[in-house]
Amino acid sequence: MxxxxxxxxxxxxxxxxxxxxxxxxxxxxxxxxxxxxxHGANVAIGDWNEEEGQSLASSLKECDISTWNDVLSLFEAAWETFGQIDVVLANAGIHSEKRWLADAARVTEKLVCPDMNTIRVNLDGMIYMTNCVIHYFARRPQAKIQLVFTGSAAR
Incomplete structure (x- = not known):
């Protein structure tokens, strides 16, 4: 550790x-x-678990980072509310026990589409976050800014 x-x-x-x-x-x-x-920061938060988020902040709206419009709306709301974004913590991620390349046809007699939700959240979501970060950080070229990605081995 x-x-x-x-x-x-x-x-x-x-x-x-x-x-x-x-x-x-x-x-x-x-x-x-x-x-x-x-410590006095303005905090804009997003999570797809709205119930848990409500206990953290009554104004939390559902944010599915695997959906471009949700990510964009979160950034737009933060910018509109606070007039700046200084730090972005891209912390959302999920883990699935499903095997992506398993031959589901062996069980069901019909090949089924693999569950791509993990890819949508962990890869697509981070690309969406990065795209928004580049756009909003460019609005303040002289500012000291940070983008932080976190990951977890939690199961």
């Missing part, structure tokens, strides 16, 4: 910054939302 220690004073730089976080309702995302908010 790798760990990094820091002082709370290092997080004072978040004061007044806008942090956009997807995968925000639980786990790493939720902890990051609470930490950033407690």
């Amino acid at each position: 790798t760990s990094y220690e820091f002082e709370d004073s290092e997080l004072e730089v978040l004061q007044g910054k806008t942090v956009l976080i997807v995968g925000a309702a639980t786990g790493i995302g939720r902890a990051t939302v609470l930490l950033a908010h407690s």
Whole structure:
């Protein structure tokens, strides 16, 4: 296990910054939302688990990062509300136990389409996030900005 220690004073730089976080309702995302908010950041959050998100923020709207319009709407709302986006944490991800290349025809007598949801969220979603980040960060070329991708081996 790798760990990094820091002082709370290092997080004072978040004061007044806008942090956009997807995968925000639980786990790493939720902890990051609470930490950033407690240090004065404006936090825009998205998650497809609206029920969990509601317990975090009553204004959370469902955000499926595998859907271009959801990602774009989240960025547009954050920009419209706060006038800037300084940090993006692309934290959403899923894991499936299904084998993508398994021959489903052996079980059902008919070959079925593989479940592509993991690819849509973990790959397509990150491409959508990156595309929006490039666009919105370019609006403030002199600003110090950050894009952070997280991953998990959780099962």
